[in-house]
Amino acid sequence: MNFFKEYRTGEVVALLYRLFLAYFFYQFARFLFWFYNKDLIKVDGISDYLNLAWHGIAFDTTAILYVNSLFILLSLIPVMVNTKKYYQKILFWIYFITNGIAYSLNFGDFIYFKFSQARLTIAAMHVAQHESNLLKVFGVSVMQHPFVLIWFFVLMALWVWLYKKVKVQFKKPKKLIPYFFFSIVTLCAVATLAVGGIRGDFRHSTRPINMVDANKHVKNPAQGNVVLNSTFSFIRTINSNNFRLVNFVEQQFIEENIHPYKTYQRTIKERPNIVIFIVESFGREYSGAFNQNRNIENFVSYTPFVDSLAKESLIFPNAFANGRQSIHGMSSILAGIPTLTDAFTSSPYANQKIQSVVSISNELGYDTSFYHGAPNGSMGFQGFGNILGFQHYFGKTEYNNDEDFDGMWAIWDEPFLQYFGENIGKKQPFMSTMFTASSHHPFRVPEKYQGKFKKGNIEMHQPMQYTDWAIRQFFESVKNKPWFHNTIFVITGDHTNQVYYPEYEKTMNRYAVPILFYSPNPEYQLKGVNYELAQQMDIYPTLADLMGYNKKIRSWGRSLVSEKQYPHLIVNSDSINEQMIIGNYIYRFNGNEVVGVYDQSDLNMEKNLLGKVNNAEIEKGIKLCRAWYQDYMDRVINRKLN
Numbered sequence: 001m002n003f004f005k006e007y008r009t010g011e012v013v014a015l016l017y018r019l020f021l022a023y024f025f026y027q028f029a030r031f032l033f034w035f036y037n038k039d040l041i042k043v044d045g046i047s048d049y050l051n052l053a054w055h056g057i058a059f060d061t062t063a064i065l066y067v068n069s070l071f072i073l074l075s076l077i078p079v080m081v082n083t084k085k086y087y088q089k090i091l092f093w094i095y096f097i098t099n100g101i102a103y104s105l106n107f108g109d110f111i112y113f114k115f116s117q118a119r120l121t122i123a124a125m126h127v128a129q130h131e132s133n134l135l136k137v138f139g140v141s142v143m144q145h146p147f148v149l150i151w152f153f154v155l156m157a158l159w160v161w162l163y164k165k166v167k168v169q170f171k172k173p174k175k176l177i178p179y180f181f182f183s184i185v186t187l188c189a190v191a192t193l194a195v196g197g198i199r200g201d202f203r204h205s206t207r208p209i210n211m212v213d214a215n216k217h218v219k220n221p222a223q224g225n226v227v228l229n230s231t232f233s234f235i236r237t238i239n240s241n242n243f244r245l246v247n248f249v250e251q252q253f254i255e256e257n258i259h260p261y262k263t264y265q266r267t268i269k270e271r272p273n274i275v276i277f278i279v280e281s282f283g284r285e286y287s288g289a290f291n292q293n294r295n296i297e298n299f300v301s302y303t304p305f306v307d308s309l310a311k312e313s314l315i316f317p318n319a320f321a322n323g324r325q326s327i328h329g330m331s332s333i334l335a336g337i338p339t340l341t342d343a344f345t346s347s348p349y350a351n352q353k354i355q356s357v358v359s360i361s362n363e364l365g366y367d368t369s370f371y372h373g374a375p376n377g378s379m380g381f382q383g384f385g386n387i388l389g390f391q392h393y394f395g396k397t398e399y400n401n402d403e404d405f406d407g408m409w410a411i412w413d414e415p416f417l418q419y420f421g422e423n424i425g426k427k428q429p430f431m432s433t434m435f436t437a438s439s440h441h442p443f444r445v446p447e448k449y450q451g452k453f454k455k456g457n458i459e460m461h462q463p464m465q466y467t468d469w470a471i472r473q474f475f476e477s478v479k480n481k482p483w484f485h486n487t488i489f490v491i492t493g494d495h496t497n498q499v500y501y502p503e504y505e506k507t508m509n510r511y512a513v514p515i516l517f518y519s520p521n522p523e524y525q526l527k528g529v530n531y532e533l534a535q536q537m538d539i540y541p542t543l544a545d546l547m548g549y550n551k552k553i554r555s556w557g558r559s560l561v562s563e564k565q566y567p568h569l570i571v572n573s574d575s576i577n578e579q580m581i582i583g584n585y586i587y588r589f590n591g592n593e594v595v596g597v598y599d600q601s602d603l604n605m606e607k608n609l610l611g612k613v614n615n616a617e618i619e620k621g622i623k624l625c626r627a628w629y630q631d632y633m634d635r636v637i638n639r640k641l642n
Contacts, residue, residue: 008076008179008182008183008186010083010168010169010171011075011076011082011083011168012076012186013166014075014166014167014168015072015075015076017166018071018075018095018163018166019064019068019072021159021162021163022060022064022067022068022099023057023060023061023064025103025155025159026056026060026063026064026103026106026229026231027053027056027060028155029103029106029107029155029229030053030056030060030106030226030229031049031053032106032107032110032151033106033109033110033113033225033226033229033230034049034226036110036111036113036148037110037113037114037225039499039505040113040114040117040222040499040505040510041222041223041225041226042220042222042223042505042604043223043226044219048219049226051217052217052218052223052226052227053226055214055216055217055227056226056227056228056229058209058213059209059214059227059228059229059232060229060232061197061198062197062198062199062208062209062232062235062236063102063229063231063232063235065194065197065198066198066231066235067098067099067102067231067235068095068098068099069194070094070098071091071094071095071098072190072194073187074090074091074094075091076183076186076187076190077183077187078179078180078183078184080172080173080179082168083168083169083170083171083172084170085170088167088168092163095163096156096159096160096163099159100156102231103152103155103156103231104152105120105230105231105234106229106230106231107148107149107151107152108120108230109230110145110148111145111148113225114497114498114499115281115441115497115498117324117496117510117511117574118225118324118574118575118576119211119225119228119229119230119233119575120230120233120234121233121234121237121575122234122237122238122239144442144459210236211224211228211232211233211236211237211341211575211576214227214228214576215227215576215577215588215595215596219606220507220604220605220606221507221574221576221577221579221588221596221605222507222574222604224574224576233575237342241342241347241348242340242341242342242591243342243347243348243349243633243636243637244591244633244637245633245634245637245638246591246592246626246629246630246633247630248623248626248627248629248630249623249626249627249630253623253627254627254630254631257567257624257627258556258567258569258624258627258628258631259566259567260554260555260556260631260635261552261553261554261555262541262552262553262555262558262559262566263550263551263552263553264541264544264545264549264550264553264559264562265550266545266546266548266550266562267548268546268547268548269523270486271364271365271366271429271547271548272429272486272487272488272519272521272524272546272547273425273428273429273430273431273483273486273487273488274357274361274366274429274430274431274432274487274488274490274543274547275424275432275433275434275487275488275489275490276333276334276357276431276432276433276434276489276490276492276539276543277434277436277471277489277490277491277492278329278330278333278433278434278435278436278492278493278494279436279439279467279471279491279492279493279494280326280435280436280437280438280439280440280467280493280494281439281440281460281464281493281494281495281496281497282439282464282467282491282492282493282494282513282514283460283493283495283496283497283498283499283504283512283513284317284319284493284496284504284509284512284513284514285496285499285500285501285503285504285509285512286301286302286303286460286461286464287301287302287303287306287307287310287514288300288301288303288307289301289303289306289307289310289311289315289317289514289516290310290315290317290514291317292317292529293317294503296501296503299501300456300457302456302461302464302465302468303464303465303468304465304468305468305469305471305472305475306468306471306491306514306516309475309491309516309518310516312518312527313516313517313518313526313527314516314517314518314525314526314527314528314529314530314560314561315514315515315516315517315528315529315530316514316515316516316530316531316532316534316560317514317529317531318531318532318533318534319492319512319513319514319515319533319534319535319536320508320511320512320513320533320534320535320536320570320572320581321493321494321495321496321511321512321513321535321536321572322338322339322511322535322536322537322571322572323338323339323343323494323495323536323572323573324339324495324572324573324574324575325339325343325494325495326379326381326435326494326495327343327345327346327379327380327381327384328343328345328494328495329492329493329494329495329536330345330381330384330385330435330494331344331345331384332535332536332537333492333494333536333537333539333540334356334357334358334388334433334539334540335354335355335356335357335358335388335540335641336356336537336539336540336541336554336555336556336557337354337537337636337641338536338537338556338571338572338573339572339573340571340573340578340632341573341575341576341577341578341591344636345380345384346380347636349636349637349639350384350387351387352387352639352641352642353639353641353642354387354388354641354642355553355554355641355642356388356389356540357431357539357540357543357544358385358388358389358390358431359388359389359642360544360547360549360551360553361431361547362389362391363549364429364547364549365429366429366430366431367391367392367426367427367428367429367430367431368389368390368391368392368430368431368432369390369391369392369393369394369423369424369430369431369432369433370382370385370390370392370393370394370432370433370435371394371395371416371419371420371423371432371433371434371435372394372395372410372434372435372437373395373396373399373410373411373412373413373416373436373437374395374396374409374410374411374437375395375396375397375410376393376395376396376397376398377395378395378409378410381435382395390433394419394420394423396410396411399411399416399419401415404416406437406438406444406446408442408444409437409438409440410437410438411437412438412446412470413436413437413438413439413466413467413470413471414446414466414469414470414473416436416437417434417436417470417471417473417474418473418474418477420432420434420474421474421477421478421481422477424483425478425481425482425483425484428483430483435494436467436470436471438463438466438467438470439460439463439464439466439467439497440463440497443459443460443462443463444463445462445463445466446466449466452469453465453466453469456500457500458498458499458500459498460497460498461500471491479520484520485520485521486519486521487519487520487521488517488518488519488521488524488526488543488546489516489517489518489519490515490516490517490518490539490543491514491515491516491518492513492514492515492516492536492539493513493514494513495511495513496510496511496512496513505604506603506604507574507579507603507604507605508579508581508586508603508604508605509603511572513536515534515536515538515539515560517542517560517561524546525561526561530560532560532568533568533570533581534560535557535570535571535572536557537555537556537557537571538557538558538559538560539557540553540555540557541553541555541557541558541559542557542559542560542561544559545559545561545562546561554635554640554641554642556569556571556628556631556632567624568582569581569582569624569628570582571628576590577589577590577595577596578590578591578625578629580624580625580628581600582621582624582625583600583617583621584599584600584617585597585598585599585600585609585617585618585621586598586599586600586602586603586605587621587622587625588605589625589626589629591629594610594622594625594626595610596608596610597609597610597613597618597621597622
């Protein structure tokens with residue numbers, strides 16, 4: 001023990017102190033993350049928050065040890081110059097470069113979480129790789145939320161100041177054998193502790209800690225995001241692949257209860273044209289037509305045109321998105337493929353033959369096209385559109401007029417929708433998808449329309465009105481086109497965005513999007529309000545049904561305009577667990593087992609009934625969760641999506 005004190009005590013103490021600082025500042029970032037998102041993550045008082053922060057230490061440990069592994073090694077490795085000033089300066093820069101980058105991920109999530117509803121994962125990089133305006137987006141974000149950047153630099157400056165308070169004094173080793181001996185012993189001990197810390201457990205029988213474990217000690221699923229930190233969630237999902245074959249139930253049970261293939265028999269006189277509006281960030285809470293019976297105090301609608309169109313349409317006020325990002329909306333709406341913990345569109349399995357509303361339209365002789373006013377390739381739309389089989393793609397390049405570019409993302413919705421209306425219908429029947437862009441961060445409208453739209457209560461309200469107005473102008477411009485009368489229009493959102501009303505702060509309602517079917521042709525009988533549960537995945541089979549495609553289709557959704565001959569299962573994911581609504585209950589499934597069962601009215605998932613309420617419906621629901629997941633993995637991995 002005397003040898004140890006003589007040779008390396010100061011270095012070990014300094015290392016422990018420096019690692020302690022990382023824990024301290026990660027807890028500070030955790031509090032700020034919750035503070036910026038407290039409207040989305042409900043915490044019942046100080047003790048509740050402290051409980052979450054305490055359990056977060058395990059996730060902080062993993063992140064800190066990953067990030068500081070090189071620093072720890074260089075701090076302890078016996079090279080005899082460890083205590084020299086230049087060596088300590090090298091350690092200083094390694095420590096703050098690695099920790100600074102990793103720590104900054106948490107600050108980005110203060111804002112990003114409001115849009116993604118999940119902690120940062122590698123999936124964000126898969127989306128970002130298609131964008132060329134990241135620096136501009138970052139700059140605008142900083143201007144809109146300067147205190148996030150200020151907090152980061154203030155805390156980093158404090159971190160540096162505290163780091164320098166404990167210094168390693170130069171001390172040349174005099175006895176090399178004890179120096180090397182205790183160095184090796186210390187390295188082995190630290191390595192053992194580091195392995196256990198990174199895994200989250202020292203038992204070989206358990207798997208390494210992952211994002212699912214954040215939900216073990218929470219009152220509602222949203223609190224799991226407080227337990228996590230963004231460094232952990234990002235690192236843990238690098239090279240992750242949660243796609244795996246499972247064998248929970250017999251195939252016959254899947255065929256009889258999941259019905260992965262469906263057939264609809266409908267006789268039609270003439271194939272309808274199809275126009276699908278995927279409206280950027282169109283959460284259900286922005287539209288009055290979809291909130292008529294919710295008794296939301298002082299509710300204000302920001303979509304007057306959609307509200308008026310809804311009176312002549314078939315609408316679904318209880319519909320949900322099947323993903324968290326724009327590309328997820330595209331796969332769910334057009335191909336009926338939801339996003340689970342890992343996104344299908346950024347998985348190794350995305351490039352395969354996929355049956356979709358696009359492929360069946362092509363089979364029926366439709367002219368198929370996709371419109372998005374961003375630079376071609378943005379968001380991954382063009383690549384996935386090619387996989388689905390769109391015959392034509394129209395982006396910013398084809399529009400060819402940068403005067404209408406919003407300076408950030410895409411051509412403004414109004415002119416691009418006019419371009420869309422002028423182009424479609426030249427060949428019939430046609431199926432065309434329009435993905436709007438303006439109702440998005442940085443929440444602006446064209447200069448010439450400043451003052452035309454009310455500001456609303458959150459930043460999203462003004463650009464949502466602009467997009468609604470742009471859609472109105474589109475309908476005005478095409479209502480006398482020869483193809484208009486025999487066209488079915490679909491309007492939905494790709495995902496939700498900023499939340500204002502408490503009703504939409506609830507966990508499941510963060511996926512609440514509108515679904516609307518409209519046609520001026522009364523033959524399709526697309527009128528009324530249907531309060532049954534619906535989802536983006538239902539749009540593809542519904543359109544296949546309305547188009548008179550009487551062959552077998554691969555679909556986990558169902559037609560919303562035919563009798564309920566197939567059972568219905570609503571599915572989405574918060575990137576930690578899969579969430580499924582079956583019958584009267586909501587189930588949370590972690591890929592192996594159901595970890596939560598909630599009454600369907602408990603949209604915030606606050607009262608877990610698992611193990612407390614047992615009935616035949618819950619038992620069947622748990623089996624259906626496992627069966628659906630098994631079929632999903634089988635079809636994705638074994639390339640059976642056609």
